[in-house]
Amino acid sequence: MTTETFDSRSIIVAGGGIGGLAAALALSNKGFTVTVLEQAREFGELGAGIQLGPNAFHALDRLGVGQEARSRAVFVDHLIMMDGPSGEKIAEIPVNEPFRQRFGNPYAVIHRADVHGVLLEGCRKSPHISLATSKRVVAYERVPGGVKVITADGEHLLAGALIGADGLRSRVREQVVGDGGPKSSGHICFRAVLPIDQMPEDLRWNAATLWAGPGTHLVHYPLRGWKEFNIVATFQGEPAAIGPQGLPGDRDELLFRFRHLSAKPRKILETAPSWKRWVLGDRDPVENWTDGVVTLLGDAAHPMHQYFAQGACMALEDAVCLGDKVAASDGDFAAAFPAYQLLRVVRTARVQLSAREIGRHLYHASGVHAEVRTAVLRAKTPEQFYDSLDWIYGGPEEYRKK
Ligand SMILES: Cc1cc2nc3c(=O)[nH]c(=O)nc-3n(C[C@H](O)[C@H](O)[C@H](O)COP(=O)(O)OP(=O)(O)OC[C@H]3O[C@@H](n4cnc5c(N)ncnc54)[C@H](O)[C@@H]3O)c2cc1C
Helix, strand or coil: CCCCCCCCCCEEEECCCHHHHHHHHHHHHCCCCEEEECCCCCCCCCCCEEEECHHHHHHHHHHCCHHHHHHCCEECCEEEEEECCCCCEEEEEECCHHHHHHHCCCCEEEEHHHHHHHHHHHHHHCCCEEEECCCCEEEEEEECCEEEEEECCCCEEEECEEEECCCCCCHHHHHHCCCCCCEEEEEEEEEEEEEHHHCCHHHCCCEEEEEEECCEEEEEEEECCCCEEEEEEEEECCCCCCCCCCEECCHHHHHHHCCCCCHHHHHHHHHCCCCEEEEEEECCCCCCCEECCEEECHHHCCCCCHHHCCHHHHHHHHHHHHHHHHHHCCCCHHHHHHHHHHHHHHHHHHHHHHHHHHHHHHHCCCHHHHHHHHHHHHCCCHHHHHHHHHHHHCCCHHHCCC
Protein backbone atom coordinates (compact mmCIF):
# COMPACT_ATOMS: atom_id res chain seq x y z
CA MET A 1 0.00 0.00 0.00
CA THR A 2 1.38 3.45 -0.87
CA THR A 3 0.13 6.94 -0.25
CA GLU A 4 -0.30 7.48 -4.02
CA THR A 5 -2.33 4.62 -5.42
CA PHE A 6 -4.45 2.02 -3.77
CA ASP A 7 -6.67 -0.95 -4.39
CA SER A 8 -10.20 0.35 -3.95
CA ARG A 9 -11.31 -3.14 -2.83
CA SER A 10 -8.78 -3.24 0.02
CA ILE A 11 -9.88 -2.78 3.62
CA ILE A 12 -8.11 -1.55 6.74
CA VAL A 13 -9.30 -2.89 10.08
CA ALA A 14 -8.33 -0.79 13.11
CA GLY A 15 -7.89 -3.14 16.08
CA GLY A 16 -6.84 -6.78 16.25
CA GLY A 17 -9.07 -8.03 19.07
CA ILE A 18 -11.66 -10.76 18.63
CA GLY A 19 -13.87 -8.45 16.54
CA GLY A 20 -11.14 -7.09 14.27
CA LEU A 21 -9.60 -10.49 13.52
CA ALA A 22 -13.03 -12.03 12.91
CA ALA A 23 -13.83 -9.20 10.48
CA ALA A 24 -10.53 -9.69 8.66
CA LEU A 25 -11.24 -13.40 8.32
CA ALA A 26 -14.82 -12.86 7.14
CA LEU A 27 -13.69 -10.39 4.46
CA SER A 28 -10.69 -12.39 3.30
CA ASN A 29 -12.89 -15.49 3.02
CA LYS A 30 -14.84 -13.47 0.45
CA GLY A 31 -11.66 -12.63 -1.47
CA PHE A 32 -10.99 -9.12 -0.18
CA THR A 33 -7.55 -7.85 0.83
CA VAL A 34 -7.36 -6.80 4.46
CA THR A 35 -4.74 -5.04 6.61
CA VAL A 36 -5.22 -5.21 10.38
CA LEU A 37 -3.59 -2.39 12.35
CA GLU A 38 -3.20 -3.22 16.05
CA GLN A 39 -1.90 -0.64 18.51
CA ALA A 40 -0.27 -3.14 20.88
CA ARG A 41 3.20 -4.52 20.31
CA GLU A 42 1.76 -8.02 20.03
CA PHE A 43 -1.60 -9.51 19.20
CA GLY A 44 -3.19 -10.84 22.36
CA GLU A 45 -6.04 -10.65 24.85
CA LEU A 46 -6.22 -9.28 28.39
CA GLY A 47 -8.27 -11.21 30.95
CA ALA A 48 -8.83 -14.94 31.08
CA GLY A 49 -12.11 -16.66 30.39
CA ILE A 50 -15.02 -15.97 28.12
CA GLN A 51 -18.38 -17.67 27.70
CA LEU A 52 -19.56 -18.45 24.20
CA GLY A 53 -23.22 -19.06 23.50
CA PRO A 54 -24.36 -21.23 20.57
CA ASN A 55 -24.69 -18.07 18.47
CA ALA A 56 -20.92 -17.54 18.74
CA PHE A 57 -20.32 -21.03 17.36
CA HIS A 58 -22.70 -20.37 14.46
CA ALA A 59 -20.47 -17.38 13.62
CA LEU A 60 -17.18 -19.23 14.21
CA ASP A 61 -18.39 -21.99 11.88
CA ARG A 62 -19.20 -19.42 9.23
CA LEU A 63 -15.67 -18.03 9.65
CA GLY A 64 -14.24 -21.53 9.15
CA VAL A 65 -12.69 -21.88 12.63
CA GLY A 66 -15.57 -23.44 14.60
CA GLN A 67 -13.95 -26.86 14.99
CA GLU A 68 -10.66 -25.35 16.18
CA ALA A 69 -12.53 -23.26 18.75
CA ARG A 70 -14.54 -26.26 19.95
CA SER A 71 -11.35 -28.27 20.43
CA ARG A 72 -10.06 -25.68 22.95
CA ALA A 73 -13.33 -25.11 24.84
CA VAL A 74 -14.87 -26.65 27.95
CA PHE A 75 -18.51 -27.63 27.48
CA VAL A 76 -20.40 -26.88 30.67
CA ASP A 77 -23.51 -28.86 31.70
CA HIS A 78 -25.42 -26.04 33.36
CA LEU A 79 -25.81 -22.32 33.79
CA ILE A 80 -26.46 -21.92 37.51
CA MET A 81 -27.67 -18.92 39.49
CA MET A 82 -27.16 -19.04 43.26
CA ASP A 83 -28.29 -16.65 45.95
CA GLY A 84 -25.04 -15.21 47.33
CA PRO A 85 -26.20 -14.30 50.85
CA SER A 86 -28.18 -17.52 51.58
CA GLY A 87 -26.11 -19.92 49.47
CA GLU A 88 -29.31 -21.45 48.04
CA LYS A 89 -29.89 -22.31 44.42
CA ILE A 90 -32.12 -19.93 42.44
CA ALA A 91 -32.08 -21.53 39.01
CA GLU A 92 -30.28 -24.12 36.93
CA ILE A 93 -30.50 -24.13 33.15
CA PRO A 94 -29.27 -27.37 31.59
CA VAL A 95 -27.15 -26.75 28.51
CA ASN A 96 -26.88 -30.44 27.65
CA GLU A 97 -27.99 -32.32 24.53
CA PRO A 98 -31.57 -30.95 24.35
CA PHE A 99 -30.15 -27.40 24.57
CA ARG A 100 -27.62 -28.19 21.83
CA GLN A 101 -30.29 -29.75 19.66
CA ARG A 102 -32.53 -26.75 20.07
CA PHE A 103 -29.87 -24.13 19.34
CA GLY A 104 -27.74 -26.15 16.94
CA ASN A 105 -24.54 -25.63 18.92
CA PRO A 106 -23.16 -25.95 22.47
CA TYR A 107 -22.65 -23.44 25.27
CA ALA A 108 -18.97 -23.31 26.11
CA VAL A 109 -16.33 -21.53 28.15
CA ILE A 110 -12.90 -20.89 26.72
CA HIS A 111 -9.74 -18.97 27.45
CA ARG A 112 -9.76 -15.62 25.61
CA ALA A 113 -6.30 -16.28 24.27
CA ASP A 114 -7.63 -19.51 22.73
CA VAL A 115 -10.57 -17.98 20.88
CA HIS A 116 -8.40 -15.03 19.84
CA GLY A 117 -5.67 -17.55 18.92
CA VAL A 118 -7.85 -19.55 16.52
CA LEU A 119 -8.86 -16.33 14.77
CA LEU A 120 -5.23 -15.18 14.61
CA GLU A 121 -4.13 -18.54 13.17
CA GLY A 122 -6.92 -18.26 10.59
CA CYS A 123 -5.73 -14.77 9.65
CA ARG A 124 -2.10 -15.85 9.43
CA LYS A 125 -3.03 -18.65 7.04
CA SER A 126 -4.88 -16.28 4.71
CA PRO A 127 -2.87 -14.90 1.78
CA HIS A 128 -5.24 -11.91 1.73
CA ILE A 129 -4.54 -10.64 5.28
CA SER A 130 -1.60 -8.51 6.48
CA LEU A 131 -1.20 -8.09 10.22
CA ALA A 132 0.67 -5.10 11.66
CA THR A 133 1.38 -4.35 15.31
CA SER A 134 2.42 -1.10 17.05
CA LYS A 135 0.10 0.75 14.66
CA ARG A 136 -2.29 3.02 16.51
CA VAL A 137 -4.99 4.55 14.34
CA VAL A 138 -5.60 8.15 15.34
CA ALA A 139 -7.81 9.52 12.58
CA TYR A 140 -9.16 9.05 9.08
CA GLU A 141 -9.99 11.26 6.13
CA ARG A 142 -12.44 10.41 3.38
CA VAL A 143 -10.76 10.63 -0.06
CA PRO A 144 -12.18 10.01 -3.54
CA GLY A 145 -12.87 6.26 -3.87
CA GLY A 146 -11.72 5.41 -0.38
CA VAL A 147 -10.26 6.50 2.92
CA LYS A 148 -6.92 7.70 4.28
CA VAL A 149 -6.03 6.18 7.65
CA ILE A 150 -3.58 8.08 9.84
CA THR A 151 -1.53 6.33 12.49
CA ALA A 152 0.16 7.72 15.60
CA ASP A 153 3.59 7.30 14.00
CA GLY A 154 2.55 9.58 11.15
CA GLU A 155 1.84 7.02 8.45
CA HIS A 156 -0.94 7.73 5.95
CA LEU A 157 -2.46 4.55 4.53
CA LEU A 158 -5.00 4.44 1.74
CA ALA A 159 -7.70 1.80 1.31
CA GLY A 160 -11.17 1.37 -0.08
CA ALA A 161 -12.73 1.12 3.37
CA LEU A 162 -11.99 1.34 7.10
CA ILE A 163 -13.54 -0.78 9.85
CA GLY A 164 -13.16 0.53 13.37
CA ALA A 165 -12.85 -2.55 15.58
CA ASP A 166 -10.84 -0.59 18.12
CA GLY A 167 -12.90 -1.35 21.20
CA LEU A 168 -14.60 0.59 23.95
CA ARG A 169 -12.50 3.74 23.51
CA SER A 170 -12.52 3.65 19.72
CA ARG A 171 -10.74 6.47 17.92
CA VAL A 172 -12.66 5.68 14.74
CA ARG A 173 -15.94 6.05 16.65
CA GLU A 174 -14.85 9.49 17.85
CA GLN A 175 -15.10 10.63 14.23
CA VAL A 176 -18.02 8.51 13.03
CA VAL A 177 -20.34 9.02 16.01
CA GLY A 178 -18.61 11.67 18.11
CA ASP A 179 -20.39 10.80 21.35
CA GLY A 180 -17.41 11.30 23.66
CA GLY A 181 -15.88 8.65 25.88
CA PRO A 182 -17.62 5.60 27.31
CA LYS A 183 -19.70 6.01 30.46
CA SER A 184 -18.89 4.44 33.79
CA SER A 185 -21.92 3.45 35.81
CA GLY A 186 -19.69 2.60 38.75
CA HIS A 187 -19.64 -1.12 38.01
CA ILE A 188 -16.20 -2.53 38.75
CA CYS A 189 -15.00 -6.04 38.20
CA PHE A 190 -12.10 -7.98 39.64
CA ARG A 191 -10.74 -10.94 37.71
CA ALA A 192 -8.54 -13.84 38.79
CA VAL A 193 -7.60 -17.31 37.61
CA LEU A 194 -7.26 -20.15 40.12
CA PRO A 195 -5.35 -23.35 39.37
CA ILE A 196 -7.84 -26.20 39.81
CA ASP A 197 -6.23 -27.43 43.06
CA GLN A 198 -6.83 -24.02 44.68
CA MET A 199 -10.51 -23.91 43.75
CA PRO A 200 -12.63 -25.03 46.75
CA GLU A 201 -13.42 -28.68 46.03
CA ASP A 202 -17.13 -28.36 46.73
CA LEU A 203 -17.39 -25.65 44.05
CA ARG A 204 -15.63 -27.41 41.18
CA TRP A 205 -18.84 -27.53 39.19
CA ASN A 206 -19.03 -28.09 35.45
CA ALA A 207 -21.14 -24.99 35.10
CA ALA A 208 -21.02 -21.29 34.49
CA THR A 209 -22.09 -20.31 38.00
CA LEU A 210 -23.26 -16.89 39.14
CA TRP A 211 -23.76 -15.89 42.80
CA ALA A 212 -26.19 -12.97 42.88
CA GLY A 213 -26.17 -10.51 45.78
CA PRO A 214 -27.09 -6.92 46.61
CA GLY A 215 -25.09 -4.75 44.22
CA THR A 216 -22.69 -7.60 43.43
CA HIS A 217 -22.28 -10.84 41.56
CA LEU A 218 -19.57 -13.47 41.41
CA VAL A 219 -19.03 -15.76 38.41
CA HIS A 220 -16.87 -18.87 38.09
CA TYR A 221 -16.31 -21.61 35.52
CA PRO A 222 -13.61 -24.11 34.54
CA LEU A 223 -11.10 -23.38 31.79
CA ARG A 224 -8.42 -25.06 29.70
CA GLY A 225 -9.28 -28.75 30.12
CA TRP A 226 -10.17 -28.20 33.79
CA LYS A 227 -6.69 -26.99 34.72
CA GLU A 228 -7.99 -23.60 35.91
CA PHE A 229 -11.05 -21.75 37.13
CA ASN A 230 -11.95 -18.32 35.85
CA ILE A 231 -13.27 -15.97 38.54
CA VAL A 232 -15.01 -12.64 37.91
CA ALA A 233 -16.34 -10.61 40.85
CA THR A 234 -18.39 -7.53 39.96
CA PHE A 235 -19.75 -4.84 42.29
CA GLN A 236 -21.50 -1.51 41.99
CA GLY A 237 -19.13 1.12 43.28
CA GLU A 238 -19.03 4.83 42.65
CA PRO A 239 -18.69 6.03 39.02
CA ALA A 240 -14.95 6.10 38.35
CA ALA A 241 -12.77 7.25 35.48
CA ILE A 242 -12.15 4.51 32.92
CA GLY A 243 -8.37 4.58 33.02
CA PRO A 244 -6.00 1.75 32.19
CA GLN A 245 -7.64 -1.62 32.74
CA GLY A 246 -6.27 -4.80 34.29
CA LEU A 247 -4.24 -3.10 37.04
CA PRO A 248 -3.85 -4.87 40.41
CA GLY A 249 -7.05 -4.86 42.48
CA ASP A 250 -7.26 -4.37 46.27
CA ARG A 251 -8.37 -7.66 47.85
CA ASP A 252 -9.58 -5.96 51.05
CA GLU A 253 -11.89 -3.73 49.04
CA LEU A 254 -13.27 -6.78 47.26
CA LEU A 255 -13.88 -8.67 50.50
CA PHE A 256 -15.63 -5.61 51.93
CA ARG A 257 -17.89 -5.25 48.88
CA PHE A 258 -18.82 -8.94 49.12
CA ARG A 259 -19.21 -8.96 52.91
CA HIS A 260 -22.77 -10.33 52.61
CA LEU A 261 -21.60 -13.39 50.66
CA SER A 262 -22.11 -16.77 52.36
CA ALA A 263 -19.08 -18.76 53.50
CA LYS A 264 -18.84 -21.27 50.62
CA PRO A 265 -18.41 -18.84 47.70
CA ARG A 266 -16.57 -16.35 49.95
CA LYS A 267 -13.78 -18.89 50.21
CA ILE A 268 -13.02 -18.29 46.54
CA LEU A 269 -12.46 -14.58 47.17
CA GLU A 270 -10.26 -15.36 50.15
CA THR A 271 -8.23 -17.96 48.26
CA ALA A 272 -7.34 -16.04 45.10
CA PRO A 273 -3.86 -14.59 45.74
CA SER A 274 -4.15 -11.64 43.37
CA TRP A 275 -6.78 -9.79 41.38
CA LYS A 276 -6.90 -7.51 38.36
CA ARG A 277 -9.37 -4.66 38.24
CA TRP A 278 -11.57 -3.33 35.42
CA VAL A 279 -13.83 -0.27 35.51
CA LEU A 280 -16.71 -1.32 33.28
CA GLY A 281 -17.85 1.12 30.65
CA ASP A 282 -20.69 1.13 28.22
CA ARG A 283 -22.51 3.53 25.94
CA ASP A 284 -26.06 4.15 24.91
CA PRO A 285 -27.01 2.41 21.68
CA VAL A 286 -26.85 4.57 18.53
CA GLU A 287 -28.79 4.26 15.28
CA ASN A 288 -25.86 5.06 13.03
CA TRP A 289 -22.25 3.91 13.25
CA THR A 290 -21.32 4.31 9.58
CA ASP A 291 -19.74 7.20 7.65
CA GLY A 292 -19.66 6.29 3.94
CA VAL A 293 -16.85 3.73 3.54
CA VAL A 294 -16.08 3.74 7.27
CA THR A 295 -17.99 1.60 9.75
CA LEU A 296 -17.65 0.18 13.26
CA LEU A 297 -17.81 -3.33 14.66
CA GLY A 298 -17.81 -5.05 18.08
CA ASP A 299 -17.29 -2.93 21.20
CA ALA A 300 -16.46 0.12 19.09
CA ALA A 301 -20.03 0.00 17.74
CA HIS A 302 -22.00 -1.34 20.71
CA PRO A 303 -20.09 -1.81 23.97
CA MET A 304 -22.08 -3.48 26.72
CA HIS A 305 -21.85 -4.76 30.25
CA GLN A 306 -20.78 -8.40 30.23
CA TYR A 307 -23.91 -9.56 32.08
CA PHE A 308 -25.30 -11.52 29.14
CA ALA A 309 -21.78 -12.76 28.28
CA GLN A 310 -22.42 -11.62 24.73
CA GLY A 311 -19.99 -8.79 23.80
CA ALA A 312 -17.56 -11.01 21.93
CA CYS A 313 -20.40 -13.16 20.58
CA MET A 314 -21.95 -10.01 19.06
CA ALA A 315 -18.59 -8.99 17.56
CA LEU A 316 -18.32 -12.41 15.89
CA GLU A 317 -21.85 -12.11 14.51
CA ASP A 318 -21.06 -8.59 13.25
CA ALA A 319 -18.05 -9.93 11.37
CA VAL A 320 -20.04 -12.61 9.55
CA CYS A 321 -22.78 -10.15 8.65
CA LEU A 322 -20.26 -7.58 7.41
CA GLY A 323 -18.48 -10.15 5.22
CA ASP A 324 -21.78 -11.23 3.69
CA LYS A 325 -22.92 -7.70 2.93
CA VAL A 326 -19.59 -6.64 1.43
CA ALA A 327 -19.59 -9.73 -0.79
CA ALA A 328 -23.23 -9.24 -1.79
CA SER A 329 -22.45 -5.68 -2.94
CA ASP A 330 -19.29 -6.88 -4.71
CA GLY A 331 -17.14 -4.46 -2.76
CA ASP A 332 -19.39 -1.42 -2.93
CA PHE A 333 -18.62 -0.48 0.68
CA ALA A 334 -20.83 2.61 0.74
CA ALA A 335 -23.79 0.34 -0.05
CA ALA A 336 -22.69 -2.65 2.04
CA PHE A 337 -22.03 -0.82 5.33
CA PRO A 338 -25.53 0.65 5.81
CA ALA A 339 -26.98 -2.77 4.90
CA TYR A 340 -24.76 -4.42 7.54
CA GLN A 341 -25.66 -1.79 10.10
CA LEU A 342 -29.37 -2.17 9.39
CA LEU A 343 -29.20 -5.86 10.31
CA ARG A 344 -27.06 -5.32 13.40
CA VAL A 345 -28.29 -2.19 15.20
CA VAL A 346 -31.51 -3.48 16.75
CA ARG A 347 -30.12 -6.86 17.76
CA THR A 348 -26.99 -5.43 19.39
CA ALA A 349 -28.91 -2.56 21.03
CA ARG A 350 -31.30 -5.10 22.52
CA VAL A 351 -28.37 -6.96 24.09
CA GLN A 352 -26.82 -3.68 25.34
CA LEU A 353 -30.05 -2.58 27.01
CA SER A 354 -31.00 -6.04 28.29
CA ALA A 355 -27.55 -6.51 29.84
CA ARG A 356 -28.09 -3.38 31.94
CA GLU A 357 -31.51 -4.62 32.99
CA ILE A 358 -30.48 -8.12 34.03
CA GLY A 359 -27.66 -6.56 36.03
CA ARG A 360 -30.07 -4.38 37.92
CA HIS A 361 -33.11 -6.65 38.26
CA LEU A 362 -31.64 -10.15 38.42
CA TYR A 363 -28.00 -10.13 39.49
CA HIS A 364 -27.76 -7.13 41.84
CA ALA A 365 -31.27 -7.11 43.32
CA SER A 366 -31.78 -6.76 47.07
CA GLY A 367 -34.65 -7.00 49.54
CA VAL A 368 -38.08 -7.72 48.12
CA HIS A 369 -36.75 -7.26 44.56
CA ALA A 370 -34.43 -10.20 45.14
CA GLU A 371 -37.28 -12.28 46.54
CA VAL A 372 -39.42 -11.56 43.49
CA ARG A 373 -36.51 -12.46 41.20
CA THR A 374 -35.95 -15.73 43.00
CA ALA A 375 -39.65 -16.65 42.95
CA VAL A 376 -39.96 -15.90 39.22
CA LEU A 377 -36.81 -17.77 38.19
CA ARG A 378 -37.49 -20.79 40.44
CA ALA A 379 -40.85 -21.30 38.76
CA LYS A 380 -39.36 -21.56 35.25
CA THR A 381 -38.83 -24.85 33.43
CA PRO A 382 -35.78 -25.40 31.20
CA GLU A 383 -38.02 -25.01 28.13
CA GLN A 384 -39.26 -21.67 29.42
CA PHE A 385 -35.66 -20.52 29.89
CA TYR A 386 -34.83 -21.72 26.38
CA ASP A 387 -37.79 -19.80 24.96
CA SER A 388 -36.71 -16.61 26.68
CA LEU A 389 -33.11 -17.01 25.47
CA ASP A 390 -34.01 -18.06 21.94
CA TRP A 391 -33.57 -14.57 20.48
CA ILE A 392 -29.92 -14.57 21.56
CA TYR A 393 -28.72 -18.14 21.30
CA GLY A 394 -30.55 -19.01 18.11
CA GLY A 395 -28.47 -16.29 16.45
CA PRO A 396 -29.82 -13.70 14.07
CA GLU A 397 -32.51 -15.19 11.85
CA GLU A 398 -30.46 -14.89 8.67
CA TYR A 399 -27.49 -16.84 10.10
CA ARG A 400 -29.27 -19.67 11.92
CA LYS A 401 -27.68 -23.03 11.17
CA LYS A 402 -29.84 -24.76 8.63
C1 LIG B 1 -15.22 -8.79 32.65
C2 LIG B 1 -15.68 -9.05 31.26
C3 LIG B 1 -16.20 -10.29 30.95
C4 LIG B 1 -16.68 -10.54 29.66
N1 LIG B 1 -17.20 -11.77 29.39
C5 LIG B 1 -17.68 -12.01 28.16
C6 LIG B 1 -18.23 -13.29 27.86
O1 LIG B 1 -18.27 -14.18 28.72
N2 LIG B 1 -18.69 -13.50 26.59
C7 LIG B 1 -18.64 -12.54 25.61
O2 LIG B 1 -19.08 -12.79 24.49
N3 LIG B 1 -18.13 -11.32 25.88
C8 LIG B 1 -17.64 -11.03 27.13
N4 LIG B 1 -17.10 -9.80 27.39
C9 LIG B 1 -17.08 -8.79 26.34
C10 LIG B 1 -15.92 -8.99 25.37
O3 LIG B 1 -14.71 -9.07 26.08
C11 LIG B 1 -15.87 -7.83 24.39
O4 LIG B 1 -17.15 -7.52 23.92
C12 LIG B 1 -14.98 -8.21 23.19
O5 LIG B 1 -13.68 -8.49 23.62
C13 LIG B 1 -14.99 -7.06 22.19
O6 LIG B 1 -14.06 -7.34 21.17
P1 LIG B 1 -13.56 -6.17 20.21
O7 LIG B 1 -12.59 -6.81 19.30
O8 LIG B 1 -14.73 -5.46 19.65
O9 LIG B 1 -12.84 -5.12 21.15
P2 LIG B 1 -11.51 -5.30 22.03
O10 LIG B 1 -11.43 -6.64 22.60
O11 LIG B 1 -11.49 -4.14 22.96
O12 LIG B 1 -10.34 -5.16 20.98
C14 LIG B 1 -9.98 -3.92 20.45
C15 LIG B 1 -8.56 -4.04 19.90
O13 LIG B 1 -8.24 -2.82 19.25
C16 LIG B 1 -6.98 -2.36 19.69
N5 LIG B 1 -7.04 -0.90 19.57
C17 LIG B 1 -7.67 -0.01 20.37
N6 LIG B 1 -7.55 1.23 19.91
C18 LIG B 1 -6.81 1.14 18.77
C19 LIG B 1 -6.36 2.09 17.83
N7 LIG B 1 -6.65 3.39 17.96
N8 LIG B 1 -5.62 1.66 16.76
C20 LIG B 1 -5.34 0.33 16.60
N9 LIG B 1 -5.73 -0.61 17.49
C21 LIG B 1 -6.48 -0.23 18.54
C22 LIG B 1 -6.85 -2.87 21.10
O14 LIG B 1 -5.51 -2.95 21.52
C23 LIG B 1 -7.51 -4.24 20.97
O15 LIG B 1 -6.61 -5.23 20.55
C24 LIG B 1 -16.61 -9.53 28.67
C25 LIG B 1 -16.07 -8.28 28.98
C26 LIG B 1 -15.60 -8.04 30.26
C27 LIG B 1 -15.03 -6.70 30.58
